[in-house]
Amino acid sequence: MASTIVSERLTLRPWRLDDVDAAFAIYGRPDVARWLSPAMDTVSDRDAMRLVLQQWIAEDHRGSPPTGRWAVELTAERRVVGGVILLYLPPGGEDLEIGWQLEPGAWGRGYAAEAGHATAHWALQQAGVDELFAVVRPANARAAATAERIGMEWVGETDKYYDLRLQVYRLRTGDLDRPLPGRTYGADRHSR
Template identity: 55%
Template sequence: MPESRTAFAAADVLTTRRLMLRPWRVDDAPAALDVYGHAEVTRWLSPEMDQVPDEAAMRLLLQQWNAESARLPAPAGRWAVERTSDGQLIGGALLLPLPPGREDLEVGWQLRPDTWGNGYATEVTHALAAWAFSQDVYEVFAVVRAGNTRASSTLRNNGMQWVGETAKYFGLDLQVFRLRVADLDPAAPATLGPPGRD
């Protein structure tokens, strides 16, 4: 695989130039609620994920995510996204098998709205794809609700190709993007789009 600007400190911690993707901790609940408590974030997520109402619900969800990640084989999992310059938790990231057959691996992210437009989603997507590809995965997918042009732009910034629409996942009409090993641009995290693109 070509040299990448994404480095892997350990199997459960991924680092980029500006971010650290690390396991969730239950004490992340207040900062996580700043992400998953926003309707602007959760409106684009799967129907299985509602807006989180309070810290107690967020703590319970983080415990469930940690238990889920512990059961999943690498490279699948869920991560907290922390900005390294100030240690702020700014979002979450995932590599999860897509329903119903669980044969396709989904790459995804959720970021606090006040951090949008800084290229963080592009870095997260690149880091997750590079991690998956380092673990003998040959393609990853992203599914996007119609109208989520910000996410579609981020996926294209990472070289993901639109492959069509389907109702196969989550029972919704979703746009499907795919990235294969040969399509991952090692320079993508260093070549961030203009503000407002992700």
């Protein structure tokens, strides 16, 4: 089961079935899901979202760190505004991907970078991972900028994953303490 990760403003915790409405507000949005295909399509309704959450929860229970899926919750409001993943990329499951999605109303506030950095910090320091990758479609400037705010470095383009031409960003353990330009969020407090 995924650990709970806490940062300055966010609590990243395992998904629950009672998150269905919040999850649908994220993954039911075509402007969010268009960047996730073919790994995930837009979720059509709340019943479909409930099935997806059931699948994620079951996978999370069967999996072992560092993989997992987390709901991104605003700690002060106890409101879910997004999701973060650490999953092995196809084909072969050799490279560990970090990914993030937020409801559009939460865009532009630094939550994706904060959640991504907290998750990366946990994976690289607590779970013993050596490196993480983010794969970004070339037209997704918002995701590329977030990867850079997390501290990831662009390493090139590839069509290795999902049979798509993707930009690849990497973060290694030694990159964690490097000063990040434009960082507007606090350091990770702790993880449980």
